[in-house]
Amino acid sequence: MAGAPADGGFNIHPMDQFVVKGLFSGEAPSGLADMFMITNQTLWLAISVLCIVALLVWGSRGRAMVPSRLQSVGELMYGFIHKMVEDVAGKDAIRFFPYVMTLFTFILFANLVALIPTSFSVTSHIAVTGVLAMMVFLTVTILGFILNGAGFLKLFWPSDAPAALKPVLAVIELISYFVRPVSHSIRLGANLMAGHAVLKVFAGFAGALGLGAVFPIAAIVAVYGLEVLVAVIQAYVFTILTCVYLKDALHPGH
Template sequence: MATEANGAETGGLVFHPMDQFIVRPLFGDGPVGMFTLTNATLWLALTVLAVIAIMVLGTSRRAIIPSRSQSVGELAYGFVYKMVEDVTGKDGVKYFPYIMSLFMFVVLANFLGLIPMSFATTSHFAVTVVLALAVFLAVTILGFVNNGVSFLGMFWVTSAPLALRPVLAIIELISYFVRPVSHSIRLAGNIMAGHAVIKVFAGFAALAVVSPISILAITAMYGLEVLVAFIQAYVFTILTCVYLKDALSPHH
């Protein structure tokens, strides 16, 4: 939020766009410990409740003429199911519940973070890294369970000249272990950047001269962030499907 500067700073505006990402205790002003209830804890819990409300309560009374919540649940179900089937094939459909849960959590966390005075949980690497590592470990374990040692064959590029295969194997191995890094940074970075830009524009709204322009910029940026919230959830989910496909068919 922009505040009027005083004292050493004369008549300017001070912006603190990153303050919105600070994890604070819900009660009191003490340090944040392992079991401290924080603003991040609250909005993570609200995200889980939102998923339950849409996918469980919203579809509990299914009807031929669907309610709004049932329509949203069915659209999300069909969208993710087709994604899983198209990318991983029939073999990957059995893992649809996990991927569906992942998509709903990420997309609703992104949307809830756009509510004024809320907290964008997916802007924190502590959240996105855990999600990405869960995908990475699950896919790696699944790859060895389904394929055994032959799963390592995905790092050996048989179509390349023999002299280049060891070099390509090292590159493939590094790129494989970089997956959770890129998977998590992409989501957190985009959410954090968008919210920070909106906060900067909101700070300029305090200046009467540029206030109308600032409000227009905030409106346009907010609309873009709504789109980004969905796109980033889609990208996170489809990358999960791609990684799952590698585990199911490492030699494909």
């Protein structure tokens, strides 16, 4: 937020935009009593879901041979993710395509609607990205043991390494495996938070400088364009990493 200069400086608070507040009370939730409070985060989560429904359900309701614009976008997304799952995780991973498609569309739309002025970035919060990452981690781990039994542990045992290094590498592989949900979630959340914070800083300078805000406004335009790209890339990165982890569950010995 930007205001008048205070104590000779700019009064800019770029992190205020990430505060979760009650939609009607304006107060931050605290304790179990506010567990079911409808917040700004709840609102923009719902808007993201409605955008997905509008594109993939309402936009393709006609299933026309000559698709409309919305149907074309939906079909392009469908084909893109279907090919990604098949190329990265193999043909036997196609049965998990609905799960991967759901992840991609949710993250993509949550990232994009967060670029609307006065909106709220739900994917900048570890409460959201952490849940998504843990869902992937638990799904892959459980699936790996169900499909392969104890053979899933081959994932942690480098069979081609020298015998003396195998125990050390096994420990490293085990640690890196359990760090996956942390890196998976922080990569998404941190990139979104950093970009929105930079936008808020430049917006604060533009508001404070008034008519002399040519440079901050130009910077906002440039950073905004970059953030659109980041929103798409981060959805892609999260999804392709999910496919890589899924491949480990299906083919742990490879």
